[in-house]
Amino acid sequence: MKARIVRMSVSSAAALMAHVAYIKRDAALSEQDRGRLFDRNSEDAGKRDFVDAVSEDRHHFRIIVSPEDGTEMADLKPFVRDLVSQMEKDMETRLEWVGAIHHDTGRPHAHLIIRGRREDGRDLVMPREYISHGIRQCAEDLMTLELGPETALEQERKLHAEATAERLTRIDHFLDRQAGENHILELMESPSKYRTLHAARLRTLERLGLAEKLGAGRWELDAKFKTTLKSLGERGDIIKTMNRAVVGKSGRRLDVDAIFDRSDPEGRSLTGSVLKLGLTGEAHDRAYVIIDGLDGRAVYAELGSTEQLAEIRRGVIVTLSPPCVEPKPSDVTIDRIARQHGATYSASLHQADDPRASPEFIAAHVRRLEALRRQGHVERSAEANWTIPDDYLAKVRVYERTQARLRSVAMLVHSELGLAEQTQALGVTWLDETPQPSGIPIGFGREVADAQTQRRAFLAKIGIAANDGKVLTEAQRMELVRRDLAHGARILSDEIGKPYSPAPTQGHLEGIYREPMTRVSGKFAVIERSRDFTMVPWRDVLERSRGMRISGIMRGGSVSWKLGRGLGMPD
Numbered sequence: 001m002k003a004r005i006v007r008m009s010v011s012s013a014a015a016l017m018a019h020v021a022y023i024k025r026d027a028a029l030s031e032q033d034r035g036r037l038f039d040r041n042s043e044d045a046g047k048r049d050f051v052d053a054v055s056e057d058r059h060h061f062r063i064i065v066s067p068e069d070g071t072e073m074a075d076l077k078p079f080v081r082d083l084v085s086q087m088e089k090d091m092e093t094r095l096e097w098v099g100a101i102h103h104d105t106g107r108p109h110a111h112l113i114i115r116g117r118r119e120d121g122r123d124l125v126m127p128r129e130y131i132s133h134g135i136r137q138c139a140e141d142l143m144t145l146e147l148g149p150e151t152a153l154e155q156e157r158k159l160h161a162e163a164t165a166e167r168l169t170r171i172d173h174f175l176d177r178q179a180g181e182n183h184i185l186e187l188m189e190s191p192s193k194y195r196t197l198h199a200a201r202l203r204t205l206e207r208l209g210l211a212e213k214l215g216a217g218r219w220e221l222d223a224k225f226k227t228t229l230k231s232l233g234e235r236g237d238i239i240k241t242m243n244r245a246v247v248g249k250s251g252r253r254l255d256v257d258a259i260f261d262r263s264d265p266e267g268r269s270l271t272g273s274v275l276k277l278g279l280t281g282e283a284h285d286r287a288y289v290i291i292d293g294l295d296g297r298a299v300y301a302e303l304g305s306t307e308q309l310a311e312i313r314r315g316v317i318v319t320l321s322p323p324c325v326e327p328k329p330s331d332v333t334i335d336r337i338a339r340q341h342g343a344t345y346s347a348s349l350h351q352a353d354d355p356r357a358s359p360e361f362i363a364a365h366v367r368r369l370e371a372l373r374r375q376g377h378v379e380r381s382a383e384a385n386w387t388i389p390d391d392y393l394a395k396v397r398v399y400e401r402t403q404a405r406l407r408s409v410a411m412l413v414h415s416e417l418g419l420a421e422q423t424q425a426l427g428v429t430w431l432d433e434t435p436q437p438s439g440i441p442i443g444f445g446r447e448v449a450d451a452q453t454q455r456r457a458f459l460a461k462i463g464i465a466a467n468d469g470k471v472l473t474e475a476q477r478m479e480l481v482r483r484d485l486a487h488g489a490r491i492l493s494d495e496i497g498k499p500y501s502p503a504p505t506q507g508h509l510e511g512i513y514r515e516p517m518t519r520v521s522g523k524f525a526v527i528e529r530s531r532d533f534t535m536v537p538w539r540d541v542l543e544r545s546r547g548m549r550i551s552g553i554m555r556g557g558s559v560s561w562k563l564g565r566g567l568g569m570p571d
Contacts, residue, residue: 001136002064005116005126013055016113019062020047022279023100023111030103037098038077040084045098050113053096058123059116063135066109067143068158076101079142080110086138091126093118163200166208167233168226171201179221187217208232235259238300245276245290245298251443252298260291260301262322262404269321270299272444273418274314289411291320296443301409312411315418317430323407325400327393330365338388345369345386375399417520419451424458427484427520431455432472478557484521485535492517492526496533503527503534503554510551513542 006012024037024047039045054060065080080099088095096115101108118124127134162169175198179185190198202219205211210225222228238259246252260270272293279287287303289312301320312318327335337353338345350362369386372378377395379387389395415422415430422429431452437445456466462483464476472480482502489500496514503509511527516538518524523538527550536559542550552561 001066001139003131003135004062005059005131006062007059008055008057008116013051016054016060017051019279020051020098020113023102023113029100033101037100039096039098040081047098050096050098050115054113054115057116061112061114061116061124061126063112063114064109065112065139066107067139068107076108076110079146080112082142083135083139084112084114086142087135090130090134090138091118091124093120093124095124159197160200163197164204165233166204166229166236168229169201171197172226172229174198175201175221176226179219183221183223184214185219185221187219241276241278242290242298242300249275249292249298249443251296251446252292253296253443254298258298258300260299260320260322260409262302262407262409264322269319270301271319271414272299272317274312274316274318276314277312289318289320291318292444294437294441294445294448296441296445303409303411312413313416316413317415317417319412319414321410321412323400323404323410325397325404327396327400328368330368331393331396334365334369334386334388335392338386338392343388343390345388346384372396372399375402416518419447423451423454425520426462426480426487428472428477428480428522429455429520432466432477432480435471481521484519485524488517488519489533489535492533496526496528498528499532501532501534503536505554505557507554508551509534509536509554509559511549513545513548513550515546516542 006016008016020037024035029036033043036043037045037047037050065076065083067076067079077099080101084095084097096117097112099110099112101110114124116124159171162171174194175185178189185202187195187199187202202211202213205221205225206213206219208228210222210228212220214220239254242254242258246254270291270293272291274289275292275298276290277288289301289303291299291301293299299320333350334345337349340353341349345365347362347366350365351357369378369380372395373380373386377399378389378392381387417425417429419431422431431448432455434448434452436452437449441449459466459476464472464479466472466476485502486500493500509527511529511533514526514528514533516523517526517535524535525538525542527534527536536552536554537557539559539561541561550561552559
């Protein structure tokens with residue numbers, strides 16, 4: 001049983017909607033439950049109303065219940081409803097909640113979202129002890145009533161299975177407590193009935209390099225053996241997840257780089273198709289994605305924010321990039337000023353070096369140095385002067401590489417259309433702008449090469465002859481965009497009540513910005529004029545002027561917008 005309290009904020013409503021969308025996804029639910037959540041009385045609870053209600057609360061609870069013997073139960077829903085009913089009795093209030101039963105792992109488990117508000121309108125507060133142990137005890141009691149008490153033979157079988165497991169187990173927690181602060185364990189101090197079991201576990205830890213035998217019955221445990229075992233367990237779970245994702249996909253391989261390295265010093269990116277996405281972590285609160293790479297590799301990457309799950313789906317073409325580990329512009333400035341002043345930097349020296357720098361700008365440089373000081377890379381004197389070492393920029397790279405492991409992977413969506421949809425799409429697609437894979441392509445790379453062949457045949461059929469192995473010419477791209485916009489405009493014309501006119505390539509453009517429109521060729525802004533409407537490449541700065549009159553200058557298909565106080569926005 002895992003529980004998490006989620007504080008609500010302005011951005012949390014979107015994160016909550018993404019989490020709800022994840023737990024009700026078809027791939028995880030049984031066939032009869034696809035696309036639906038359940039609650040106390042209904043098999044199809046209203047998602048939108050629940051999310052709106054929770055968004056007004058100070059917090060909500062996310063709970064995962066995963067019975068060890070859940071496969072022996074015909075349906076987990078009655079068990080979940082009984083569990084929530086017991087929680088209501090314990091907390092003396094009616095609870096509002098929704099849930100879903102997932103079958104996408106080896107063990108059926110339930111995801112619950114509980115409102116953070118009591119029946120009388122007050123905030124719902126669950127004592128820490130109740131979250132940590134009380135709910136679990138309720139669930140164990142209900143499972144015992146359902147399946148009967150666990151026999152001694154079953155308990156022994158499960159413990160013996162843990163003795164050879166390459167993950168953190170209950171036995172490890174016992175050994176850690178028994179070893180104490182010096183990490184030395186005397187096997188004779190183990191209870192006699194568990195001594196053989198502990199000896200077997202210690203031999204496994206020795207094989208993993210996490211324990212060393214000092215003599216007869218005397219062992220030394222690695223100081224970080226539990227942390228290492230936890231990491232091994234997570235990696236094992238990742239590999240299992242990846243193996244399930246590539247079942248039925250020929251030409252894919254899993255290698256030593258199967259997990260995307262966010263701190264890769266070479267900053268290597270990966271382009272491919274989304275093969276699988278989901279949530280991971282102790283409370284399933286971090287998003288992950290498995291990418292089907294162009295080179296035939298399947299790669300697992302942790303994204304961080306669950307909100308990204310709402311923005312992508314299987315088959316989407318993306319590029320993953322690690323966070324930048326190079327020094328920031330502020331680091332270069334700090335290093336330059338320090339080199340000019342005997343390895344010293346200060347706010348006053350910065351102001352003298354750049355009189356136009358604002359106090360806020362200089363304060364940002366000082367905050368950067370504070371972060372580096374906490375890691376021991378720089379020193380600060382009582383007079384607020386900073387000693388900057390000669391190898392400051394090298395130390396910054398080390399710091400950035402360490403921090404990269406804590407940052408989210410950058411994900412660029414190239415196309416929301418899968419390969420099959422792109423082959424006959426009327427517009428500029430990712431297939432059109434991607435060079436043909438080199439060498440003998442395998443896996444997804446082979447699929448891309450085949451799709452590009454089909455794409456060229458389609459383009460030739462509509463009168464756009466593309467050269468083999470080469471991207472489209474600019475004239476061919478413009479013709480595809482023209483056809484794409486004309487097709488989309490036919491739908492908009494009835495809605496707006498005006499005809500569509502292509503935007504000029506040169507000259508003045510003025511009108512009311514209505515809305516953005518996503519087409520195969522990209523995102524475009526719909527500009528309504530007195531007698532007609534047109535579409536031009538969209539920019540996020542336009543959203544501030546939605547419904548307002550704007551003007552700009554067209555130059556070769558790009559626009560320099562004039563917004564607000566006459567401020568020019570070059571495209």
